[in-house]
Amino acid sequence: MGIKIKDFGKILTIVGVLILFTGIIYLFDRKLLLLGNTIFLTGLVLMIGLSDLKSFVFSSGRTKIFLIVMFGIVIMLIGYNVIGIVIELIGLLALLGIYLPVVIRFLHSIPLINNIFNISQLRSFSEWFSPDDRLPL
Template identity: 35%
Template sequence: MFLTDLQKIGVGLTSFGGLFTLLGVVLFFDASLLALGNLLFLTGLVLLIGLQKTVVFFTRPYKLRGTLCFLGGITLVLLKYTFIGFIVECIGFLNLFGSFFPVILNFLRQLPVIGSVLNLPLISTVANKLAGSRQSPV
């Protein structure tokens, strides 16, 4: 499956959103970087999957708690309560996107260098518990 030009831009914006969020955390919860990371992430998500699918994703009844925490965290970051806002936002992010972690973990395991590191005994056990996936040792 090929990505359209808008989806390619969406992947880039989402990646830059993650990068700016990471920089905001590393630089002692800088409110400007965290806010810019949130804006880029949400814009990239809309370009990546479309506006209608984004609205449907965030308004599902069983994801409502995650949506409220995520948007409330963004609001707290914008109001300069960066540490508390980031914690609330992380809780919402995990509620919204937690079901994708096993898929991401399986993808990372197929990469050459990262996959061999993730398949080490201790790291594999921890990664499986974090992702919530259960793989039987064969």
């Protein structure tokens, strides 16, 4: 039994995020950031599907935000890594910010990470992003 395309997309998305963080840790290494972006976007397309991704991006005014993310990638291609990653992260937060409470609730369900969220500063941060029990889906 082979691996499904969506599962492979999830793996690529996680690997892409890890490579992006590694690029940030290595003082905004351009090659790692571009490789992480490429793998992350490829994994996103495989995980969600091209038609669903198009309908998500081109619906309800998300096109401008998606263009901001792409502008951040272009800025990184030009050579301004710090400015590009900041623009890209702001765009991704604006594009996917509605799903942040779901991610925080998921992280609360993982035993070791739940202990990290019990630190007072992080607890107030996570309560600020998910104040009620409703999911945005």
